[in-house]
Amino acid sequence: MTESAAVPVSRPSVRIQDAVKSFDGRVVVDVADLTLGKHPVEGLIGPNGAGKTTLMRMVTHSISLDRGRVTFSTGTGAPDVVLSSKAPHAIARRGVVKTNQVIQDFDQLTIWDSLLLAASKAHDERALKIFREPHVWSEYGDEIDEYLNLFPFDNPFGFAKSAGEKKLLDIIRCLLLRPKLLLLDEPTAGLPAGIRDRVMELIKKKATEENVSVVVVEHDLNVIWNLSDYVHFMAEGRVVLQGDPPWIREHATVVEKYLGEGHVGR
């Protein structure tokens, strides 16, 4: 089924082997061997309930695996890291980061707060470093300013108000972590069209120019066809098709006929 040209694996990637997750006895994800991140931008598509979000959460270990393992390769020759035995925060620190499908926010933190939090390192946040604030502003302020210029918020010193602002904030927070492998879970849902295009443009740039491997779960298939270099198609917990976007686009209809209506979407 795979027909893409062999790409030299020098990109950050995760390999998911023999990974199973079930909820209440129902198997939601059952992946034999899958590598995400061989291409700059990869799409992960499939019908509702195919296990896409669950698979991503297994990678970041925000849910635990029933069995199997997930390993992360930075692509720089450093030894592989077994993610499935690491705590979620340690995985994020290593550069494997996921945005949230459902809106997540800190109610009492302003937009600037939220972004400074994401950018700050562990050594900035020790209990006795009570004079560290000017340092984090001067260290990370410019980078945050760049994002705020690109994506203007209503009031960056206030709280994120609309769903769109919160969604955007979620994505920028993840970018400030300087991810090596970025998992985007329905990034466009809730974003205004203009902002959405700018986000996608930026993601594409990060992937091609900064060697960030991006995996996108998205229901809007136009985003997938335009953005991705490679597509994984999931159904019923398994990856059933892999290939270049045009090839998947052609064969997805076959899958749809085989599996029934509504599996692929428009």
Added chain:
Amino acid sequence: MNLDWLTQYVVTIVILIVTTVGLALLLHLQMGLAGIGNFGIVGFYGVGMYAFGIFLVHLPWPESWGMVAPVLASLLFGTVIAGIAGLLVGWLIVDLDADGILLGTLGFAAIVYGLSQTNRTWTGGAEGMGTTDFPYDIGTIKANTLLWLGITTVVVALILYYVIRVHRSPYGRLLIATGQNEALARSLGKPTFRTKMVMFATGSAAMGLLGGMYGVMLHYIRPVELGIGITLAAMVGLVLGGQARAWGAVVGVVLVGVLFELVFLIWIPFPTEWRRQSLPVIREMLYGATLILVLMTRPLGILGRMRRDRTVRRPAHD
């Protein structure tokens, strides 16, 4: 200046109020920022107080050390032991939900209260143990007590300063994020368990220091000092003042303390026979009623919410 109204008794009550402000400030870090509702404050305070007393009384201090060094060393010991207790209790409870935290910390305070009565040789049992006079003598008893009030106030002021700085530091941001959406904080690479443990243990240690210092003032420490009253006063004061605000602890505890401890217990001329039995009980009921009333009418307290949208700005110069 006529200081006659400032009786010895009033000074000790003021020391208690200042100590409670300190406890409420530490509770503010735990509950108001990190979301850990510690109902066992008096447990850590009690561990500090008793560890201080036991260390001071049962160790053969050389005469040549004088008064000050043994008291300071014992206070340090009480602080460390309370910090260790905080680590142990924290390890058990910080990842539980609010109910679990409430029960766990309340249970810990009950254990400390029980332990303080059991081992007679170490603690003096229910009668308690005499510890020390003030480690100095500057004249009258009142003058000595006033000096201790000054020292306690300095310590509590330092705690207040620390808490205010925490609000303006990356550490405070981390605590707030951990308290509000732990899963999200974790996904941003924040070690939330360790964050809560460090905060809980250092907070417990400081509560132990305040307990030890209050033990110095008491000269004689008894299990009766470790009742729920201290926890209630700190908790009610903080919630009344505004648990999300650093000054909430100060405003709330001073208000509640002056009202219930001074005005109600001393300055209102109730019949003498009420004072011994009824008034302390009625006072505890008033604490409970105040808590319910505040939570019903103004759950955010007098000072209200955090308002970081007004305070967090780029520092003037780097």
